[in-house]
Amino acid sequence: MENLINKKDVGFNLKIARLKAGLTQTAVAEKLGTTRATIYNWEKDPGGLGLDKFNTLAQLYGVSVSYFFGL
Numbered sequence: 001m002e003n004l005i006n007k008k009d010v011g012f013n014l015k016i017a018r019l020k021a022g023l024t025q026t027a028v029a030e031k032l033g034t035t036r037a038t039i040y041n042w043e044k045d046p047g048g049l050g051l052d053k054f055n056t057l058a059q060l061y062g063v064s065v066s067y068f069f070g071l
Helices: 007-020 025-032 036-044 051-061
Strands: none
Touching: 007 036, 007 051, 025 036, 025 051
16 A cells, blocks of 8 residues: 655645744754754654654644644
């Protein structure tokens, strides 16, 4: 069965949600206690993100987790 959700699309949606929230990668990194490079990597390849991180980002960006998956 073919994957219905593309990692690139999820990463793009992470980036768009961040931008719509008016946040830079650096600002998100500071709020989450990580580095800008980590946020960049999540937006390029979100495959390693757990549900807890998706929940945290959704709350920070003011969207639902399903938004990231195009649902």
